[in-house]
Amino acid sequence: xxxxxxxxxxxxxxxxxxxxxxxxxxxxxxxxxxxxxxxxxxxxxxxxxxxxxxxxxxxxxxxxxxxxxxxxxxxxxxxxxxxxxxxxxxxxxxxxxxxxxxxxxxxxxxxxxxxxxxxxxxxxxxxxxxxxxxxxxxxxxxxxxxxxxxxxxxxxxxxxxxxxxxxxxxxxxxxxxxxxxxxxxxxxxxxxxxxxxxxxxxxxxxxxxxxxxxxxxxxxxxxxxxxxxxxxxxxxxxxxxxxxxxxxxxxxxxxxxxxxxxxxxxxxxxxxxxxxxxxxxxxxxxxxxxxxxxxxxxxxxxxxxxxxxxxxxxxxxxxxxxxxxxxxxxxxxxxxxxxxxxxxxxxxxxxxxxxxxxxxxxxxxxxxxxxxxxxxxxxxxxxxxx
Numbered sequence: 001x002x003x004x005x006x007x008x009x010x011x012x013x014x015x016x017x018x019x020x021x022x023x024x025x026x027x028x029x030x031x032x033x034x035x036x037x038x039x040x041x042x043x044x045x046x047x048x049x050x051x052x053x054x055x056x057x058x059x060x061x062x063x064x065x066x067x068x069x070x071x072x073x074x075x076x077x078x079x080x081x082x083x084x085x086x087x088x089x090x091x092x093x094x095x096x097x098x099x100x101x102x103x104x105x106x107x108x109x110x111x112x113x114x115x116x117x118x119x120x121x122x123x124x125x126x127x128x129x130x131x132x133x134x135x136x137x138x139x140x141x142x143x144x145x146x147x148x149x150x151x152x153x154x155x156x157x158x159x160x161x162x163x164x165x166x167x168x169x170x171x172x173x174x175x176x177x178x179x180x181x182x183x184x185x186x187x188x189x190x191x192x193x194x195x196x197x198x199x200x201x202x203x204x205x206x207x208x209x210x211x212x213x214x215x216x217x218x219x220x221x222x223x224x225x226x227x228x229x230x231x232x233x234x235x236x237x238x239x240x241x242x243x244x245x246x247x248x249x250x251x252x253x254x255x256x257x258x259x260x261x262x263x264x265x266x267x268x269x270x271x272x273x274x275x276x277x278x279x280x281x282x283x284x285x286x287x288x289x290x291x292x293x294x295x296x297x298x299x300x301x302x303x304x305x306x307x308x309x310x311x312x313x314x315x316x317x318x319x320x321x322x323x324x325x326x327x328x329x330x331x332x333x334x335x336x337x338x339x340x341x342x343x344x345x346x347x348x349x350x351x352x353x354x355x356x357x358x359x360x361x362x363x364x365x366x367x368x369x370x371x372x373x374x375x376x377x378x379x380x381x382x383x384x385x386x
Contacts, residue, residue: 009033015243015369024056027246031372035071042071060135063098064245070094072244073127076372077254081365082348084324085256087331088125093117095128103194106130106140106251107204110147110192110238113253114210117234121212123257123317129242130251138197140251143380144190145169147236147253148211151180151188162186165273172380176203186274187213187230193380194251201384214316216268218302219309223283229276231263231307233316239379244372254374257317259324264304265352276303304353321351325358343368 009030012022022030032052036043044052055062064072070092078089095116097109109128117126133139145166152160152167160167161184170190174180178191189206216229234255242252268274277299281288284302286295311318319327328349332342344365355361369375 010370013370015371015373015375016367022246024060024246025053027371028052028056028062031072031245034075035068038071038075042067044068061132061247064247066094066096068245069096069098069129072372073129073242073252076242076244076374077125077127079343079370079373081343081345081367081369083256084259084328084349084351084360085125085319087327087334088256089331091125093124093126095126097128098131100130100140103140103196103199103202103204106142106194107192110142110194110236110253111207111210113236113255114147114207114234117236117255118212121233121314121316123234123255125256126236127242127252127254129249131249133248133250134197136197137248138250139248140197141195141383142238142251142253143169143172143193143195143201143383145237145239146232147192147238147255148207148232148234149190150186151184151190153180153184153188162188163267163273166190169380172384173203176201178203185228187228189232201380212316214310214314216263216306216310217313218306223302224280224306227276227279229268229306231258231267233258233311233314235262237374239377240374241377242372243375250377252374257319258311259319259321259351260304260307260311261321261351261353264307265300268307269300269303300353321353322358325351325360329359341366343370 012026012030032044032049052062073094074089074092077092078086080086095113100106100109109130113126113128117124130140149166150163151170152162152164153170154167155161173191173193181188189208189211191206192204193201194204195201212233213230214233216224216231218224235258236253236255238253240254242249268276277296280299280303281295284299286298287293288295308320335342345367346365350360351358
């Protein structure tokens with residue numbers, strides 16, 4: 001492994017604990033050597049490298065080819081320490097929209113992403129890349145956490161109708177002029193908020209027509225009927241920064257497919273989210289008088305059974321947490337055969353339901369992050385707190 005570019009450029013590609021960022025030229029060299037290690041067909045010519053370095057000197061930046069960008073996106077997914085679904089990193093589709101001009105074209109690209117990713121229910125892992133940030137680090141932004149997310153309305157009683165996680169963003173959208181439906185519900189899609197550098201944020205209509213929503217019903221009967229539960233089919237994260245080769249893409253929505261616990265054990269169950277476990281337990285007539293009855297555990301299982309059943313009935317791709325853990329184990333084995341160490345965040349990789357029954361429970365991971373990657377970046381709160 002001594003000749004491996006990853007080893008040679010490890011300090012440049014390492015993101016965790018970085019105190020002094022490498023120069024743009026160092027980042028570009030490291031990236032192109034990494035590409036060459038991935039596949040001989042991707043190995044850049046001396047002419048290509050020289051042109052990139054010249055562009056960096058003359059105008060402070062350069063453009064990746066489509067194949068370079070796609071491979072970089074795939075590597076960013078492979079390097080994502082929080083993702084249990086990385087076994088499929090080579091299957092990532094790219095929608096290259098780096099030439100998008102104006103907020104309207106970015107909005108149209110977001111809708112295109114949702115349609116492409118859904119694919120009739122056979123969900124395709126997809127990344128859409130909009131223009132890169134300039135030399136000042138600023139570029140287009142999609143301020144939503146995800147492209148399809150439900151509003152959280154504050155009621156007169158102080159409670160939240162909808163998703164409490166989105167209550168502050170809902171306030172922000174209302175401040176910008178959003179007019180929600182006259183009859184508000186717990187599952188109203190939020191508008192998209194998009195901005196370009198130096199311009200105020202703009203509201204765009206909720207992506208209702210391009211967001212497939214799955215009604216959540218229980219396989220054993222009408223236990224959940226009347227709650228009007230649903231969830232979106234495509235989890236398109238739009239708040240992360242895509243980084244590769246020293247370039248930064250602040251608008252790069254990424255989506256795979258859901259693991260059922262993301263919906264049934266977190267989104268719908270967390271006390272800070274929809275907090276449905278007490279209601280589910282009531283409907284199943286579970287004994288809630290004492291914690292030792294394990295009513296929370298039983299309600300959690302039933303809610304996740306409902307999510308799996310509902311997606312299956314709708315013909316929409318979803319993976320259960322046991323299969324997802326096995327998939328990550330296969331990813332680890334494939335990486336070992338390729339001579340690569342797997343990095344990960346144990347607290348993210350182990351499922352939030354029956355984690356100790358999965359093969360990931362007794363494993364340990366190094367959480368160090370490397371470039372290319374999808375990274376957190378300042379949120380709408382940081383930008384518009386005034």
